[in-house]
Amino acid sequence: MVWAGSSGADCEAEEHIVSEAIRKNFASDNTAPACPEVMAALIGANGGPAASYGEDDETARLEVRFREIFGTDLLCFPVTTGTAANALALSALVPPYGAVLCDQSAHIACDEAGAPEFFTHGAKLLPLPSADGRITPDALREAIAANREGGVHASPARAVSLTQTTEWGTVYPIAQVAALAAIAHEAGLAVHMDGARFANAVAHLGCTAAEASWHAGIDVLSFGGTKNGAMAAEAVLFFDTARAEDFLRRVKRGGHLWSKQRFLSAQLLALLEADLWLRHGRQANAMAQRLAHGLRRLPGAILPFPVESNEVFVVLPEAVVSRLETSGFVFHRWTTPPGVNGVLIRLVTHYATEQADVDGFLGAL
Amino acid sequence: MVWAGSSGADCEAEEHIVSEAIRKNFASDNTAPACPEVMAALIGANGGPAASYGEDDETARLEVRFREIFGTDLLCFPVTTGTAANALALSALVPPYGAVLCDQSAHIACDEAGAPEFFTHGAKLLPLPSADGRITPDALREAIAANREGGVHASPARAVSLTQTTEWGTVYPIAQVAALAAIAHEAGLAVHMDGARFANAVAHLGCTAAEASWHAGIDVLSFGGTKNGAMAAEAVLFFDTARAEDFLRRVKRGGHLWSKQRFLSAQLLALLEADLWLRHGRQANAMAQRLAHGLRRLPGAILPFPVESNEVFVVLPEAVVSRLETSGFVFHRWTTPPGVNGVLIRLVTHYATEQADVDGFLGAL
Amino acid sequence: MVWAGSSGADCEAEEHIVSEAIRKNFASDNTAPACPEVMAALIGANGGPAASYGEDDETARLEVRFREIFGTDLLCFPVTTGTAANALALSALVPPYGAVLCDQSAHIACDEAGAPEFFTHGAKLLPLPSADGRITPDALREAIAANREGGVHASPARAVSLTQTTEWGTVYPIAQVAALAAIAHEAGLAVHMDGARFANAVAHLGCTAAEASWHAGIDVLSFGGTKNGAMAAEAVLFFDTARAEDFLRRVKRGGHLWSKQRFLSAQLLALLEADLWLRHGRQANAMAQRLAHGLRRLPGAILPFPVESNEVFVVLPEAVVSRLETSGFVFHRWTTPPGVNGVLIRLVTHYATEQADVDGFLGAL
Amino acid sequence: MVWAGSSGADCEAEEHIVSEAIRKNFASDNTAPACPEVMAALIGANGGPAASYGEDDETARLEVRFREIFGTDLLCFPVTTGTAANALALSALVPPYGAVLCDQSAHIACDEAGAPEFFTHGAKLLPLPSADGRITPDALREAIAANREGGVHASPARAVSLTQTTEWGTVYPIAQVAALAAIAHEAGLAVHMDGARFANAVAHLGCTAAEASWHAGIDVLSFGGTKNGAMAAEAVLFFDTARAEDFLRRVKRGGHLWSKQRFLSAQLLALLEADLWLRHGRQANAMAQRLAHGLRRLPGAILPFPVESNEVFVVLPEAVVSRLETSGFVFHRWTTPPGVNGVLIRLVTHYATEQADVDGFLGAL
Known part of the structure; x- marks a missing residue:
């Protein structure tokens, strides 16, 4: 499976994010407020x-x-x-x-x-x-x-x-x-x-x-x-x-x-x-680890890349992804490589992400 | 006298301004704080x-x-x-x-x-x-x-x-x-x-x-x-x-x-x-008028342009200009056209300029 | 075998051509004289x-x-x-x-x-x-x-x-x-x-x-x-x-x-x-066909692309390619894809290429 | 009189030259054939x-x-x-x-x-x-x-x-x-x-x-x-x-x-x-000197610049300029500075200009 292909479609496309809610936003580290x-x-x-x-x-x-x-x-x-x-x-x-x-x-x-x-x-x-x-x-x-x-x-x-x-x-x-x-x-x-x-x-x-x-x-x-x-x-x-x-x-x-x-x-x-700056980086990374830990325990979830920072890429079934969106969680759908069963999404944590936010997301799954 | 000549030297050159002081700064409207x-x-x-x-x-x-x-x-x-x-x-x-x-x-x-x-x-x-x-x-x-x-x-x-x-x-x-x-x-x-x-x-x-x-x-x-x-x-x-x-x-x-x-x-x-925005503009303009009014009463001062906004250009004797600088007033010396006796300076007021600031400047003259 | 890959190395690089000789030049259609x-x-x-x-x-x-x-x-x-x-x-x-x-x-x-x-x-x-x-x-x-x-x-x-x-x-x-x-x-x-x-x-x-x-x-x-x-x-x-x-x-x-x-x-x-212009194109194409026809009869020669114009790409053994070069023939070595046995070369005919030129080349093989 | 002013209009504008004739062309040294x-x-x-x-x-x-x-x-x-x-x-x-x-x-x-x-x-x-x-x-x-x-x-x-x-x-x-x-x-x-x-x-x-x-x-x-x-x-x-x-x-x-x-x-x-290259330069210059010499003898002709190469600028009365144009001579009208009585034209000689060409032009005056 080619996850990190050369196609422009694999690149970040910041689409319109119409609904937002505090504590449910994993769209990007640039949607966070200033500290x-x-x-x-x-x-x-x-x-x-x-x-x-x-x-x-x-x-x-x-x-x-x-x-x-x-x-x-x-x-x-x-x-x-x-x-x-x-x-x-x-x-x-x-x-x-x-x-x-x-x-x-x-x-x-x-x-x-x-x-x-x-x-x-x-x-x-x-x-x-x-x-x-x-x-x-x-x-x-x-x-x-x-x-x-x-x-x-x-x-x-x-x-x-x-x-x-x-x-x-x-x-x-x-x-x-x-x-x-x-x-x-x-x-x-x-x-x-x-x-x-x-x-x-x-x-x-x-x-x-x-x-x-x-x-x-x-x-x-x-x-x-x-x-x-x-x-x-x-x-x-x-x-x-x-x-x-x-x-x-x-x-x-x-x-x-x-x-x-x-x-x-x-x-x-x-x-x-x-x-x-470094404490912020550590907090964001820790939250991503917590998120990845929870996701890995889900049956059928695939994490194509090692989680080493504040970004978690994961493949989930379409029904799950849709449900998360309906529940008000905000994140980006990524280009899913052909042949993959499910939807590749990107979840981003940041300096202001808290354990409760991650747990809320994992709970909704 | 060609005041507004074509030479690049007539253009704004923002030189280093090393000393500053609240209430004495007429250097530019971009040296002011945010409101x-x-x-x-x-x-x-x-x-x-x-x-x-x-x-x-x-x-x-x-x-x-x-x-x-x-x-x-x-x-x-x-x-x-x-x-x-x-x-x-x-x-x-x-x-x-x-x-x-x-x-x-x-x-x-x-x-x-x-x-x-x-x-x-x-x-x-x-x-x-x-x-x-x-x-x-x-x-x-x-x-x-x-x-x-x-x-x-x-x-x-x-x-x-x-x-x-x-x-x-x-x-x-x-x-x-x-x-x-x-x-x-x-x-x-x-x-x-x-x-x-x-x-x-x-x-x-x-x-x-x-x-x-x-x-x-x-x-x-x-x-x-x-x-x-x-x-x-x-x-x-x-x-x-x-x-x-x-x-x-x-x-x-x-x-x-x-x-x-x-x-x-x-x-x-x-x-x-x-x-x-408009109230700010009016305040800056009014302070420039006050400044121009005071300057016009100085013997020897020349204001080459009508004062219609928040910038006042004036020619003053070198001794006067130097004294103002020594006293802590901050402003820009402009390119003085050849043949002019004195130094052309630019004084800029802004939304936060107060009557006392202008009067302080005029008083120092 | 990926012949027409994305690597820049597959692209045309006009290297120095040090030896030249009339009738033996298959380097490019831009080495030809004006008609x-x-x-x-x-x-x-x-x-x-x-x-x-x-x-x-x-x-x-x-x-x-x-x-x-x-x-x-x-x-x-x-x-x-x-x-x-x-x-x-x-x-x-x-x-x-x-x-x-x-x-x-x-x-x-x-x-x-x-x-x-x-x-x-x-x-x-x-x-x-x-x-x-x-x-x-x-x-x-x-x-x-x-x-x-x-x-x-x-x-x-x-x-x-x-x-x-x-x-x-x-x-x-x-x-x-x-x-x-x-x-x-x-x-x-x-x-x-x-x-x-x-x-x-x-x-x-x-x-x-x-x-x-x-x-x-x-x-x-x-x-x-x-x-x-x-x-x-x-x-x-x-x-x-x-x-x-x-x-x-x-x-x-x-x-x-x-x-x-x-x-x-x-x-x-x-x-x-x-x-x-069209007669020139036809002549160049015909010479490439003649060249391709001769090359296809060589044991071991591989022509990776259909010959449809005035360019012939062919894989030949290194010894053969070297011999041609030594004999004064001029052409470009191309980037040979990994795994291919031999050397990929490009032969270009043009409006002034004659049957005797092609036959001379084929004869030298 | 400002002859060499800053206005773009003084710059060369190669307008359409509709009529041409061998030996009568003083439009530019780039209208000449190759030697x-x-x-x-x-x-x-x-x-x-x-x-x-x-x-x-x-x-x-x-x-x-x-x-x-x-x-x-x-x-x-x-x-x-x-x-x-x-x-x-x-x-x-x-x-x-x-x-x-x-x-x-x-x-x-x-x-x-x-x-x-x-x-x-x-x-x-x-x-x-x-x-x-x-x-x-x-x-x-x-x-x-x-x-x-x-x-x-x-x-x-x-x-x-x-x-x-x-x-x-x-x-x-x-x-x-x-x-x-x-x-x-x-x-x-x-x-x-x-x-x-x-x-x-x-x-x-x-x-x-x-x-x-x-x-x-x-x-x-x-x-x-x-x-x-x-x-x-x-x-x-x-x-x-x-x-x-x-x-x-x-x-x-x-x-x-x-x-x-x-x-x-x-x-x-x-x-x-x-x-x-140098002989060409000398020939063109010599023809310009001959032209200038003849023009200076015309009453009312003004040559605003010293003639030091192959270009001659001269002011002539509009009637004269028009007559030259009607007679088939080709040259450029230049922007005539305000206050000048007449028309400023540019005459250019080149390597192929001959004495007879210059004399023909002068004769037509």
């Missing part, structure tokens, strides 16, 4: 006038804080959306005539409406097949070799983008990230990590932020905040600071430089305070 | 889960509210920054090989780091000279004729962009907007209005929002919120709704579609409630 | 001054001649290269945020260095798998459906591009073209045909130019000349003339509008005279 | 098969020949049109978010339909005013300073483009080129020269090709062939070879890599043989 600490930080940042366009105190403190957490020099650029973070980051890594290697399920390839092509001015995304959203070293090596054979007729690969946590909720082991980065660097490619769910990955791996990123060879990281308790805040972190030259110009030109940027930076500062 | 109503709306929108990517209730209500205020059918797209609003709007009006006519002082031409060229995929901005930021009907007619003569060797003008309030703080009379729009439409050009300070213009004109926009022939309006009390919120309003086809795709592709969009729409809803 | 009729036409067009940028007589006559041959109204834009023809054509069919469906082996996807992405300003190419370079109606239907499910998060397909003759030398039956075009039109997609080897296809099908193109639903055709005897000349033909609006501006902006365009049009006129 | 040597070279290059995409012998010899003529290492990329040469060259010098400084009359700004914006992906052209098409060192210094003041809100200038011969037929003295290049390099800007009429400039200056280009600080030169006797051939010459990295990929992606490139290189080789 109290973020709201408090916004209010705290609103005390008086502040210099505009990133010259404010919050932005300065944010960069310092990120350096502490990652234990290295880095440059930090806060932006509003994950799509902006990814596309802007890639635009700094590949020329317009270049290409980016990524998994066939990657958000940049399937769910960002061509933003990477827009910000890179038409660079190609070259999707690699995988079983579970994780590119293998062999696949990367082969893709680089094939790309080179094309010579001047091909778009030269200049970066690889790894999604950590992947779109299927799986998490790359650190050693695999390091192996992929080594292959990429050896071939002259930069390494980007789409970390929209970076917190969930670090929580799962039980490592430090540094180990999960630049230690393993990541050059640029899209650090996610919105799915992890922020209102709307992500950060592009350059560990390879030379690549950040003129990046602020790209941010501004993309319409992504807030005049009142303190409100963007303040959200991220709140998440970084006392490892809130 | 209490906006903060309350953010908290109010944070009650529970909400559908993502604009499928939320706040966004639906926002469109309804804008229709009421403008008294017409329209389509509304909230975005984060004025640069995004303008550049996205223009991308819907001109093809990549086209051109946009605008005033030489226009924010789109001078202060957006090439965002219009980015979003339109390389359309040209053709700047027209003016005395005070307001394009004249004759200048527009001539520019359109000259552009046509270029034939296939020129980039065909497909839109004109009017800045209302202009970058020099002047306001187009409604009749002038209507005359320009008529000329543009006659020639097949769409009409965009950069309304980052639309509230100040409407407050000055004493007209309705409709009269200042679609009544006068505006097809698409960038409705400003951030300079008027929001944290970060603007709206692109399509009065010519046919031109909005696929606009949401452009927003998404630009990384400007918030997953938690309710927080964007809620800000604008707060501003629209009980005409708060 | 005598084309050279004569160039000389004929050089008699005196001529209006520039396409206002010349040859260009006017060319459009008339194309209309006669295709039996319909059309608009004709001569350009220099096939890559320019394809990429410019697509830029008129899809918006920057759109997508083009094509076969995974398509020249536009594999061999044009990102030109379609460049000219369309970043539209996506969505490759469909096929057995032999020919998209099936089912695959097209599924791809359109999957693309729609993506909603605002996907790049909407707005065109399908068919390669006729395909990159594997196969030719779509007219009914298949018509079926694909009907599906596309039903879904609101335009239909482009990459006809770099259109002459070979029409020669194989034994139909008229009209039947092979607009009769079957093609909206825009890249009509190839360079591989068929021209020096450097292709034409973009719009059967859907409404889509050609402003196309000359796109040509000019791409640097593809010759000031002395008569020399471009004259080449195509020479090919259209007395059906020279 | 016999070029035609002979095309025939000579057509002997047999040749490796494609620039791997041919002619292209290799062309680079060697250019190195001899310019007396330095350089990299050479032949393309079809001057617009392609300029736009491609600029794309290698400025990032998409950057800017190019140029004269307000520059072909890249006025006559290339946005090609520079297309190939650079939206970089801005910042036009500088001048009296006669020649940027002055002071104007360049001021423009660079003003651009810097814009900070992140401006598009940073990264190149300056000089047109040599200018659009007004004037020629920069070498010392002025050197001064401008020094200022540019000091500020970190690259220096491009649009040499569509480079031959005419070198002929006028009486210097070597090296002295007119890299000696004086030019980094990249668009070397014109088409206006100087070729059918369609220009070359981008990189003296700063490091900037040519990946340039062939840009050429290919723009659809400008000929598969049968020998036919492009052969044209340029013919022009370089025995200094034909």
Whole structure:
């Protein structure tokens, strides 16, 4: 059974969700509200006038804080959306005539409406097949070799983008990230990590932020905040600071430089305070484990991927799925591979998901 | 004396402002905090889960509210920054090989780091000279004729962009907007209005929002919120709704579609409630009038432009300007035209500027 | 065995060809010289001054001649290269945020260095798998459906591009073209045909130019000349003339509008005279048939695709291939699928290939 | 009187030229036929098969020949049109978010339909005013300073483009080129020269090709062939070879890599043989001098610019201009500045213009 196929239909399609109810929503981590600490930080940042366009105190403190957490020099650029973070980051890594290697399920390839092509001015995304959203070293090596054979007729690969946590909720082991980065660097490619769910990955791996990123060879990281308790805040972190030259110009030109940027930076500062981002990741992961545990005990339920973060994919009978929907539970139906008996759905937990929510869902089954 | 010349140096350059102090800041309306109503709306929108990517209730209500205020059918797209609003709007009006006519002082031409060229995929901005930021009907007619003569060797003008309030703080009379729009439409050009300070213009004109926009022939309006009390919120309003086809795709592709969009729409809803946006505009304008009144009484002070909104440009002796700076007042030095004796500075008031602030400034003189 | 796989390595890579010899060159139809009729036409067009940028007589006559041959109204834009023809054509069919469906082996996807992405300003190419370079109606239907499910998060397909003759030398039956075009039109997609080897296809099908193109639903055709005897000349033909609006501006902006365009049009006129283009196609096809016939008699030779045009793909033992190379024969080694015993090579015949050339090659085996 | 104003209307607009006649055509140097040597070279290059995409012998010899003529290492990329040469060259010098400084009359700004914006992906052209098409060192210094003041809100200038011969037929003295290049390099800007009429400039200056280009600080030169006797051939010459990295990929992606490139290189080789290019330039210049000499003797004729190349601008009474047109002479009417009594026309001579042609024109006056 090919679960993580190459078809666009396997990619995330955020359809209209018409009915909602507190405690019954497993649609996405971006349907959650902002956490109290973020709201408090916004209010705290609103005390008086502040210099505009990133010259404010919050932005300065944010960069310092990120350096502490990652234990290295880095440059930090806060932006509003994950799509902006990814596309802007890639635009700094590949020329317009270049290409980016990524998994066939990657958000940049399937769910960002061509933003990477827009910000890179038409660079190609070259999707690699995988079983579970994780590119293998062999696949990367082969893709680089094939790309080179094309010579001047091909778009030269200049970066690889790894999604950590992947779109299927799986998490790359650190050693695999390091192996992929080594292959990429050896071939002259930069390494980007789409970390929209970076917190969930670090929580799962039980490592430090540094180990999960630049230690393993990541050059640029899209650090996610919105799915992890922020209102709307992500950060592009350059560990390879030379690549950040003129990046602020790209941010501004993309319409992504807030005049009142303190409100963007303040959200991220709140998440970084006392490892809130990591505690959020752990809570979401724990709830997904509880959910998976309950689902595995259901006769006929199939969980095609290991549950390693805050996403649970499960096949259930159509009647069960319909009943859940009728009962007010909110989640996404996914493209079910041909030959599978039942309906593949995705259940997402987040920082605010509680045991009672999971138990309510399992009880309804 | 050419005050509103064509040189890039006349354009806004937001330099580093290192020292700040409450009540002494006249640097920009975007250095102001968010107003209490906006903060309350953010908290109010944070009650529970909400559908993502604009499928939320706040966004639906926002469109309804804008229709009421403008008294017409329209389509509304909230975005984060004025640069995004303008550049996205223009991308819907001109093809990549086209051109946009605008005033030489226009924010789109001078202060957006090439965002219009980015979003339109390389359309040209053709700047027209003016005395005070307001394009004249004759200048527009001539520019359109000259552009046509270029034939296939020129980039065909497909839109004109009017800045209302202009970058020099002047306001187009409604009749002038209507005359320009008529000329543009006659020639097949769409009409965009950069309304980052639309509230100040409407407050000055004493007209309705409709009269200042679609009544006068505006097809698409960038409705400003951030300079008027929001944290970060603007709206692109399509009065010519046919031109909005696929606009949401452009927003998404630009990384400007918030997953938690309710927080964007809620800000604008707060501003629209009980005409708060207009009251803010009036307050800012009144404070600028008070400031201008005081300045005009200073011997040697020159105010090169009529004060019609919340921006006051004034030439003061270098010694006076330096003293103000030393005293902690914050404002921008502008490019002083050659031959002028003194220093041209810009003073900006906003919704939160109080009489005491203005009087403090005037007193320090 | 997957011959026509999705890997970029199956795509055409024009590597350095270091040794060459007349009569032994089967590398490509673009290594052939220009035919005598084309050279004569160039000389004929050089008699005196001529209006520039396409206002010349040859260009006017060319459009008339194309209309006669295709039996319909059309608009004709001569350009220099096939890559320019394809990429410019697509830029008129899809918006920057759109997508083009094509076969995974398509020249536009594999061999044009990102030109379609460049000219369309970043539209996506969505490759469909096929057995032999020919998209099936089912695959097209599924791809359109999957693309729609993506909603605002996907790049909407707005065109399908068919390669006729395909990159594997196969030719779509007219009914298949018509079926694909009907599906596309039903879904609101335009239909482009990459006809770099259109002459070979029409020669194989034994139909008229009209039947092979607009009769079957093609909206825009890249009509190839360079591989068929021209020096450097292709034409973009719009059967859907409404889509050609402003196309000359796109040509000019791409640097593809010759000031002395008569020399471009004259080449195509020479090919259209007395059906020279079609006679060239027939000759090339006949030589490929002769070649295939001889190869099939070799023990161990495998021809993975039906030979329907001027390209012959064949698997031969490494020793045989090396011997041919040593003997001065020039051709391309292709990516041999894993598991195949031997080496896959491509042999291309063209208008100037003679029986003796083919027999010489077969004799050397 | 402002002859070389900033209005687009002063720029070249190639209108329809409906009547033509040998010996009476002064419309443009691109209305001339190809010279016999070029035609002979095309025939000579057509002997047999040749490796494609620039791997041919002619292209290799062309680079060697250019190195001899310019007396330095350089990299050479032949393309079809001057617009392609300029736009491609600029794309290698400025990032998409950057800017190019140029004269307000520059072909890249006025006559290339946005090609520079297309190939650079939206970089801005910042036009500088001048009296006669020649940027002055002071104007360049001021423009660079003003651009810097814009900070992140401006598009940073990264190149300056000089047109040599200018659009007004004037020629920069070498010392002025050197001064401008020094200022540019000091500020970190690259220096491009649009040499569509480079031959005419070198002929006028009486210097070597090296002295007119890299000696004086030019980094990249668009070397014109088409206006100087070729059918369609220009070359981008990189003296700063490091900037040519990946340039062939840009050429290919723009659809400008000929598969049968020998036919492009052969044209340029013919022009370089025995200094034909320079002899052509001298002949065209001499004919323009003869024309100017005759015109100056006419009562009432005004020649607003020094005649230093093959272009003569002259104001004549409307009746005279009309009579010339009626008599079959072909030339362009230019935008006549307000206040000028008469009609400004442009007369262009070229390599094939003969004394009798000039005398015929003068006689008709």
